[in-house]
Amino acid sequence: MIRTALRVVRPARPEAGADPVPAAARPVLAFEGVGFAYDGRAVMRDVSFRVAPGEIVALLGPSGCGKTTILNMIAGFLAPTEGVALLDGRAIAGPGPDRGVVFQAAALFDWMTVAENIAFSLRCAGRPRRERRRVAEEMAVLVGLAGREDAYPYELSGGMRQRVGLARVLAARPRVMLMDEPFSALDVQTREALQEEVLRIRDRTGCTIVFVTHSIDEAVFLGDRIFLLEDIRAGRFERFAVDLPGPRDAPENRLAPGFLSLRETIYRRMRHHG
Amino acid sequence: MSAATLEAPGAALAPPKAESRRAQGRLPLRRLVTRAAALGLGLLAWHLAASQKLDLGLVTFRNVPTPADVARAAWALAHSPKLGAHVGASLARVLGGFMAALVAGIGLGLAIGRSRLAGDLLLPPLEVLRPIPAVAWIPLAILIFPSSEASMVFITFTGALFPILLNTVHEAEAASPRLVASARSLGAGRAAILREVVIPAALPSIVTGAAIGMGTAWFCLVTAEMISGQYGIGYFTWESYTLQNYDDIVVGMLLIGLLGMGSSVAVRAAGRLAMPWTRAGGRS
Ligand SMILES: Nc1ncnc2c1ncn2[C@@H]1O[C@H](COP(=O)(O)OP(=O)(O)OP(=O)(O)O)[C@@H](O)[C@H]1O
Numbered sequence: 004m005i006r007t008a009l010r011v012v013r014p015a016r017p018e019a020g021a022d023p024v025p026a027a028a029r030p031v032l033a034f035e036g037v038g039f040a041y042d043g044r045a046v047m048r049d050v051s052f053r054v055a056p057g058e059i060v061a062l063l064g065p066s067g068c069g070k071t072t073i074l075n076m077i078a079g080f081l082a083p084t085e086g087v088a089l090l091d092g093r094a095i096a097g098p099g100p101d102r103g104v105v106f107q108a109a110a111l112f113d114w115m116t117v118a119e120n121i122a123f124s125l126r127c128a129g130r131p132r133r134e135r136r137r138v139a140e141e142m143a144v145l146v147g148l149a150g151r152e153d154a155y156p157y158e159l160s161g162g163m164r165q166r167v168g169l170a171r172v173l174a175a176r177p178r179v180m181l182m183d184e185p186f187s188a189l190d191v192q193t194r195e196a197l198q199e200e201v202l203r204i205r206d207r208t209g210c211t212i213v214f215v216t217h218s219i220d221e222a223v224f225l226g227d228r229i230f231l232l233e234d235i236r237a238g239r240f241e242r243f244a245v246d247l248p249g250p251r252d253a254p255e256n257r258l259a260p261g262f263l264s265l266r267e268t269i270y271r272r273m274r275h276h277g
Numbered sequence: 278m279s280a281a282t283l284e285a286p287g288a289a290l291a292p293p294k295a296e297s298r299r300a301q302g303r304l305p306l307r308r309l310v311t312r313a314a315a316l317g318l319g320l321l322a323w324h325l326a327a328s329q330k331l332d333l334g335l336v337t338f339r340n341v342p343t344p345a346d347v348a349r350a351a352w353a354l355a356h357s358p359k360l361g362a363h364v365g366a367s368l369a370r371v372l373g374g375f376m377a378a379l380v381a382g383i384g385l386g387l388a389i390g391r392s393r394l395a396g397d398l399l400l401p402p403l404e405v406l407r408p409i410p411a412v413a414w415i416p417l418a419i420l421i422f423p424s425s426e427a428s429m430v431f432i433t434f435t436g437a438l439f440p441i442l443l444n445t446v447h448e449a450e451a452a453s454p455r456l457v458a459s460a461r462s463l464g465a466g467r468a469a470i471l472r473e474v475v476i477p478a479a480l481p482s483i484v485t486g487a488a489i490g491m492g493t494a495w496f497c498l499v500t501a502e503m504i505s506g507q508y509g510i511g512y513f514t515w516e517s518y519t520l521q522n523y524d525d526i527v528v529g530m531l532l533i534g535l536l537g538m539g540s541s542v543a544v545r546a547a548g549r550l551a552m553p554w555t556r557a558g559g560r561s
């Protein structure tokens with residue numbers, strides 16, 4: 004139902020990936036004139052955008068353009084050197100369980116079982132053992148790991164480890180999930196299965212997702228909107244709205260005309276640039 | 278006996294390679310035979326040198342007992358009521374020093390590894406104390422501690438402390454920033470990060486430090502028991518020298534070696550039990 008709301012607001016033209024927010028929902032996430040510099044070396048300036056509840060925004064751009072930096076500011080690991088980053092209208096002050104981070108290589112706790120990894124946030128919140136177990140089992144089902152709750156991470160494949168990383172963040176019921184190239188080290192089948200999983204999770208939980216990727220295909224398949232961050236140092240970036248018919252997690256979408264044409268548009272834009 | 282437990286006390290502070298740890302489990306028969314043969318050859322060489330009273334100028338075996346003499350002396354000691362008292366006294370001292378070193382080493386190591394201020398405050402004095410050998414501590418230990426028992430425990434403590442401390446500092450410093458960031462974003466505070474992330478991540482290295490520290494505690498035992506008036510294997514060894522019971526010297530030495538090796542192995546085994554997440558082949 005979140006998606007239908009979005010579709011009403013979302014402009015149909017690809018050039019207008021403008022923020023769909025003002026009319027309907029308050030933004031979950033907003034950047035207002037954000038600039039960031041590492042030791043005086045500017046990475047970006049005057050970045051502004053708003054993200055609606057339940058929206059998936061894919062950040063696309065060449066290596067070193069500042070994608071991870073944006074994610075780190077949302078996560079609260081870095082503070083903007085100019086402007087302000089807002090979560091639910093309040094300036095982000097530090098990391099918290101309302102924003103979950105999934106890294107490229109799942110940073111699992113090797114000394115905890117799958118269930119203990121998944122329920123880590125509940126443990127930090129002082130939830131009782133019973134509840135931790137129940138949530139861990141629910142989340143394991145959600146990401147397709149049912150039955151492996153008592154395994155240690157060393158017993159898992161790379162794809163399974165990523166699923167645990169995902170489930171661990173989901174168990175904290177975050178408002179926002181931040182994913183930094185989470186599937187780039189996986190084989191095609193696993194990657195595509197997990198991409199579809201992410202879309203289903205968004206539908207089920209309604210959480211907002213900011214997803215960093217190098218892959219145009221992944222950005223188009225997952226994103227409601229795509230931010231192309233090439234000129235972000237100069238304070239400009241392009242936005243694209245993705246408009247695909249039918250359920251978003253349908254694998255056929257990867258061959259839909261809308262998918263292919265947007266993919267081509269972005270590809271030409273990036274090539275033209277380089 | 279394995280490569281991992283043969284390292285000289287205090288020499289190798291680096292954790293053993295995964296390779297040698299895996300080899301510890303099942304050795305092929307041929308290598309077992311080779312190793313047994315090496316021990317046998319060592320014994321034979323000792324026997325020949327001692328029974329022929331070999332004199333090479335630089336070293337002489339004139340006063341060295343033969344393996345048979347030593348075995349007889351060991352048999353006699355095994356049947357003497359004093360053995361229990363000697364071993365018991367030494368075990369108590371070594372375990373006391375080791376446990377104190379474990380608490381102090383892990384505590385100081387975590388503080389130094391996680392806090393810059395603690396590092397600046399604690400590292401310089403510790404670096405000065407580190408090279409001081411156990412023997413040099415004896416006079417001061419006697420002056421500081423009212424009972425000679427306490428000063429002996431303290432000397433084994435000085436031996437065990439530094440391997441444990443250094444291994445803890447190293448791993449606590451190296452705690453993966455990504456893991457810490459993940460934990461923070463899942464709601465972990467400072468205390469939870471230390472308890473749930475930093476300590477478990479450092480545990481394999483702490484166990485290695487503890488096994489080495491256990492070895493060095495035994496290493497310092499003879500030194501410590503120079504102060505002892507009555508019991509202890511180190512005291513027994515030292516007393517045998519003053520009484521010119523040369524057979525017993527070697528019995529004492531071998532006993533210390535065996536107990537030291539056994540307790541290092543026990544520490545490693547306890548470590549493996551406490552860390553079910555590490556495979557036999559090392560960490561994933
Ligand atoms: N800790 C840091 N100190 C100084 N400069 C940094 C630091 N981290 C990143 N940078 C610089 O900031 C810029 C943006 O880095 P960032 O990691 O955000 O890029 P990215 O878009 O995530 O790249 P990639 O796709 O390779 O992950 C880069 O030019 C990088 O050199």
Ligand SMILES: [Mg+2]
Pocket residue numbers: 070071072183
């Ligand atoms: Mg990056």
